[in-house]
Amino acid sequence: MTVEKNEELESLRQKIRTLTSEIMAKVQERTELARQVGEVKGRLGIDVKDERVEQEIRLMVARQAEKSGMDKEFALRLLNILLQESELVQKKGRPQKARQTHLGIFRKAKQMEAEGKRIIHLEVGEPDYPAPAQVGKALSESFAKKQYHYTDTRGIPALLEALSKQAGVKDDQVMVTPGGRFAVFSAIAALVKPGEEIITIEPAWPAYRECAEFVGARTRVLKTTMEQGWTPNLSELASMINENTRMIAINYPNNPTGKVIDKKTMAGIVALARDHNLHLLSDEVYSDYSFVPFEGALSHNYDRSIVVSSFSKTYAMTGFRIGYAVASADAIQKMAKVQAVGITSVAEPVQRAALAALGQDASGNVDLVKKRLAFLSSKVKEMSLRFVEPDGAMYVYPQLPTGEDMELVEKLLEKGVAIAPGSGFGDSYRQFVRISACRSEEEMAEGLAIMARALQGN
Amino acid sequence: MTVEKNEELESLRQKIRTLTSEIMAKVQERTELARQVGEVKGRLGIDVKDERVEQEIRLMVARQAEKSGMDKEFALRLLNILLQESELVQKKGRPQKARQTHLGIFRKAKQMEAEGKRIIHLEVGEPDYPAPAQVGKALSESFAKKQYHYTDTRGIPALLEALSKQAGVKDDQVMVTPGGRFAVFSAIAALVKPGEEIITIEPAWPAYRECAEFVGARTRVLKTTMEQGWTPNLSELASMINENTRMIAINYPNNPTGKVIDKKTMAGIVALARDHNLHLLSDEVYSDYSFVPFEGALSHNYDRSIVVSSFSKTYAMTGFRIGYAVASADAIQKMAKVQAVGITSVAEPVQRAALAALGQDASGNVDLVKKRLAFLSSKVKEMSLRFVEPDGAMYVYPQLPTGEDMELVEKLLEKGVAIAPGSGFGDSYRQFVRISACRSEEEMAEGLAIMARALQGN
Incomplete structure (x- = not known):
């Protein structure tokens, strides 16, 4: 290994260091601008995430990568990391609604059971009939x-x-x-x-x-x-x-x-x-x-x-x-x-x-759930809640007339009935709840009667 | 929302686009330099990864982040992504040794068994005694x-x-x-x-x-x-x-x-x-x-x-x-x-x-493995292999006198004995193999006799 060759390596490395420093400075500048965008958006009451703007910049970077011979996959991956950081910076200081899922409610319900309370489980898709x-x-x-x-x-x-x-x-x-x-x-x-x-x-x-x-x-x-x-x-x-x-x-x-x-x-x-x-x-x-x-x-x-x-x-x-x-x-x-x-x-x-x-025949389970779903649907209709009659699965997903899912979910949990918040399935569905048809008609009827009263403010 | 305010947002976004484009150009330039470094290293026969160089650049970026008020964690994360890409680019075209682990050998051995061959399993840490x-x-x-x-x-x-x-x-x-x-x-x-x-x-x-x-x-x-x-x-x-x-x-x-x-x-x-x-x-x-x-x-x-x-x-x-x-x-x-x-x-x-x-007493299992390990150690000593007497666990990890682990491992597998390659536990240990003491002394003796012959070139 000659000294000359080491010099070649050292010179390349020096250039890399300088470039790295410049990249970091520009990224920092970019983050600062993102923060300013976040402030303006906050004043205007606009959502942080703007898919159109992101899509524009993504196309720009893709085109640039193609022209310059840069690995496009790497360029887009790097861009998404910058976009994620921008989003994070913009979200700072904005109130975030916590996401609560059916499993979170299930966990709470289990805790309450451990404390000796009785819970009617209409929050999870867990059959009460036995395995073969x-x-x-x-x-x-x-x-x-x-x-x-x-x-x-x-x-x-x-x-x-x-x-x-x-x-x-x-x-x-x-x-x-x-x-x-x-x-x-x-x-x-x-x-x-x-x-x-x-x-x-x-x-x-x-x-x-x-x-x-x-x-x-x-x-x-x-x-x-x-x-x-x-x-x-x-x-x-x-x-x-x-x-x-x-x-x-x-x-x-x-x-x-x-x-x-x-x-x-x-x-x-x-x-x-x-x-x-x-x-x-x-x-x-x-x-x-x-x-x-x-x-x-x-x-x-x-x-x-x-x-x-x-x-x-x-x-x-x-x-x-x-x-x-x-x-x-x-x-x-x-x-x-x-x-x-x-x-x-x-x-x-x-x-x-x-x-x-x-090897076992599960058609009995399917028939049972179908029957229970029909029963559940009829009960939810009696409550005058709007929903689409399910084609399958084990749930009904009705819209609440007023208020948000978690208000009702928490109220019901106190009364011994667990249902799943609609927002656990997407931020846009805070007006919905999911009710599971995995329990007997008697148990569902009991839980739904409590829900009906809660919806009437009782 | 006034037109004026939208203009403010648009101007910020324009600046972000420009900066993004500049960042990408510099990253591309950096990647190109990394490729050149890779070429030089290839000519000189130097390893791709250089911990000292990486550490220098990491300290540089950390200091820069501190000075500029940039989020240091994000800066270092971003740097590591750049370093990973550099490493990838430098490794391209270099011959890579595949890493083979004990589980890979276990999988092969299982396949051979499915084809009707008998295998002595000295490759995995799986006891042959029953659960309580x-x-x-x-x-x-x-x-x-x-x-x-x-x-x-x-x-x-x-x-x-x-x-x-x-x-x-x-x-x-x-x-x-x-x-x-x-x-x-x-x-x-x-x-x-x-x-x-x-x-x-x-x-x-x-x-x-x-x-x-x-x-x-x-x-x-x-x-x-x-x-x-x-x-x-x-x-x-x-x-x-x-x-x-x-x-x-x-x-x-x-x-x-x-x-x-x-x-x-x-x-x-x-x-x-x-x-x-x-x-x-x-x-x-x-x-x-x-x-x-x-x-x-x-x-x-x-x-x-x-x-x-x-x-x-x-x-x-x-x-x-x-x-x-x-x-x-x-x-x-x-x-x-x-x-x-x-x-x-x-x-x-x-x-x-x-x-x-x-609730069960497992001391019988422990005594058994201790006895088997002593037996295994004595047999490995008889082969004149160097190793450190184990203080615990279920394995002996001897050094081979010549050759690489995978040569012996593959040779033995053909002869119905599965042992683990040393390099599965680290690239620097291609001269080692791991032998497990989870089988009976009779089975181990049989497997080790085949290994001893293989080491003598038979």
Whole structure:
């Protein structure tokens, strides 16, 4: 190694140091300007986030990167980090409404129960009917047979085979996960980078947004309305897609609205994903609880779709924490890497239990929930609340006549009835609440009578 | 909203656009310089990563941020993103050695077994003795009692109470996790931000590095050597701490070396963490398998320590995937948020099984492993391999006389013996392999005889 060559390196490094310092100075200047923008917006009462302005600057940076030969992905990622910081700086000093989800209420309700209070649980999607008897048998057998060892990250071969057969895909297109939630988590963590974007359709189960936030991705929200029967607007969806978009997350039958979109709308979403080469995360954990014809993402043969399923709802196995994902072998491989980092593999006795459940007939559960949902709907109608009759899932999502969700939720919790705040499924839905149909008609009737009185101010 | 005020906003936005464009141009220029540095380094045969150069630039940026009033944390995070990109650009075109871990070998071995081959498993730390009978009973009972529902994210109250009592802490200082791995994952994800740093002491279980990489944090490695009895050098550790450091991860009894550090060294590490306000992640899953006096991190009363434990090793419950973390209530709360996003809660039947295990005497398991380790050590000595006699855990980590780990590992796998490559525990340990003492003496003797022949070129 000659001195001359070291000088070459040192000179380059000196230039890098100078440039780094200049970059930081400009970033600081930029942050200061963002702060000023925040002040002006505060005076004018304008929302901090402006999608149009962001989109403009994103296009500008993309064009600049193309012209200069800069890695476009890196440029856009860096931009999103600057945008995030700007948003943070602008939000400082603005009052933030805390987001309360159904799980937060569930936690409170559990605490109250621990203190000896009786709670009617209409806040979570947790069936009160039992898991199939064969599940218990499989649990005991797994212990007797010493089937409690590390398994392949994706799952035990027998379960992977059964699931892939059921889905009509190859073995390597399936991964067993600790709940549908970790299937969502691993899909987003494996396929979306920090600074990239994911589109969710709200109201929605908060997991998509939470997982996106966790990996530092940005969530763009397509809002749907009760007035339009919770149907997503395809042209609006199309207008939200940009060069930084990586994934669309959908969930039908929908939690919380119970909506099932028609074939044409589903095909439209798949077409948009295909045209822009986006991953399509289709959470179908309620597919067995669909009371209208439902065709999942798999029937559209789009190789960038990731279908999330679970044993929780169909077989009343919520507390077993077991679900699975079906996707391309490539996506599953990437998701398996996330699972290997986080948990190694799913508990083997639980996998054995799930395998036993697979053979069982769950139609009784579906009929029961359908009947309960009809009962729940009729009771909510009696309260004169507006809602769209659910096509599936386990919930009714009515609009409150006045006031905000958390006022009612807290009032009811004091009276021993737990329901879920509508805003847990999207900031725009503070006028809604979600009521679950997982309890007996008697229990629901009791809880809803208390709710009816509360709505009348009693 | 007046036109005048909109103009104010528009003028600020225009300035932001201009600045953004300038930032991107400078970043592009910086990346180009990094590429040139990479070329020079390639010609000179120098490593891509240069900790000294990075540390210089980090100090420069920290000072600049302090002077200019820029948020220092954001500045350093941004810098690390630039450094990561530089590293990536410099690494392009350089040959990369793939990292193979014990789990990769385990997966291969499992595949071979599925194809009908017989494998002697000396690659994983998975006991062959059974879990306590009470665990099986608890599993069956949990089903009979319908104890398979969502639980509090941190765990069922009875288990939290038992664990906190055992650790001598309050209830809210414990969280039950799906394996010790997720305790590590949630600690790193909750407490270390992208671009921040974590120090690991190698050779080490790869999970710390993997989790850090997953969250976009940087790993700094303190290397230990066989010659120094695997004792970490405290002044070297001190010199690695900078303003961007957030956590030190330690693991004693150590996987893979079996090392247990003395009280003074442990106190020194805790003191360094305390002085710099760092989180101390102490993975103590092998604490019951310590054959010398071992005092865990809890005995040092440092409120930023996170102790990771597991039921896997002590009770032979690897495939149940259950572990736990003990930390400050504040850290546990943050970790619980990560767990809520990823998995909601741990399977309730598994939690019930763990609770049943807690009451059982595991000293027989410990005695057995101690005996097996002594046997394994004597056999490895017979092969004339150099290693440090383990103080605990379940492994021997000998140095190979010649050649690299993967050559031997692959050769042995073909012959039906699975051992772990040393480099899975750190890039600097390609001359080492890890042999596990989790099988019977007969099986180990058989596997080690094949290994001895392979080392002699047969």
